[in-house]
Amino acid sequence: MPLPAGQVPLARGLLRDDVYRRLREAIVDGTLTPGEQLRDGELATWLGVSRTPVREALLRLQQAGLVTATPGRSTTVASLDARAVRDAQAVVAALHEVAVRAAVSQLTDDDVRRMRVANKAFARALRRGDAEAALAADDELHGIPVKAAANEAVRAVLEEYTPVLRRVERLRFSSLRGRESVALHDQLIDACAARDADAAAATSTRTWQTLTPLLDQATGDQL
Structure with missing residues (x-):
């Protein structure tokens, strides 16, 4: 999954809501495009946080219809439905x-x-x-x-x-x-x-x- 260069890491201890908002904004503004695979490790590195808040954010994004998760396979940015x-x-x-x-x-x-x-x-x-x-x-x-x-x-x-x-x-x-x-x-x-x-x-x-x-x-x- 290609990620944009120059992203400023989030401060340590940042609330999981901030991770959620950052990922949500990246989907809304097209930084993360429909169909793009989302790997929690890469996203955690990009945002400068651990994998736990990223995984929690991805679950919330799935509930909102912005992310699609296939059990045992991959998580991707949802297409417009x-x-x-x-x-x-x-x-x-x-x-x-x-x-x-x-x-x-x-x-x-x-x-x-x-x-x-x-x-x-x-x-x-x-x-x-x-x-x-x-x-x-x-x-x-x-x-x-x-x-x-x-x-x-x-x-x-x-x-x-x-x-x-x-x-x-x-x-x-x-x-x-x-x-x-x-x-x-x-x-x-x-x-x-x-x-x-x-x-x-x-x-x-x-x-x-x-x-x-x-x-x-x-x-x-x-x-």
Whole structure:
């Protein structure tokens, strides 16, 4: 399994969650590609940790649908699977609706301001065709109401299943269809600013549903 050179080793004693996140990010950003074999020894060397947190991370990644393990054989980066992606989309959309509805009354004026700043960064990134920056800005924007909702169960599930969608979004956020999200983000932010929980929740759901054509195209290309 070829690994990129120059990776900075993780500090000793790093929590297994950090190993999990590093491997997850490598799958989402394409450093580790679909079908690539994952050997825990090589990954441990790459990250500068023991094999134990790597093995634990691979199990979590398997549960999230990002890794495929064949008993007695090999562990590989999972290919994009249409059903898994659509299942993840349904879960992510529903939980963001829950989070937004709960967050509206808790959001501060500064929270709303930061959402607007994130959406402007998102729009600029899309104009440049910079998928990585677009994803970062999108995460920032949607993360604000999730944090304000203070629902740990929602946050944990979103953290597990959002990366399944991000693999597809990364491929498609330079398209014109991806730019539809900018206007929906504005509507979401306006509803949050007006403290209209029903409108904000409905707009949040529509925002995640706009991914459907992108998911259909991307998974169709991969399958």
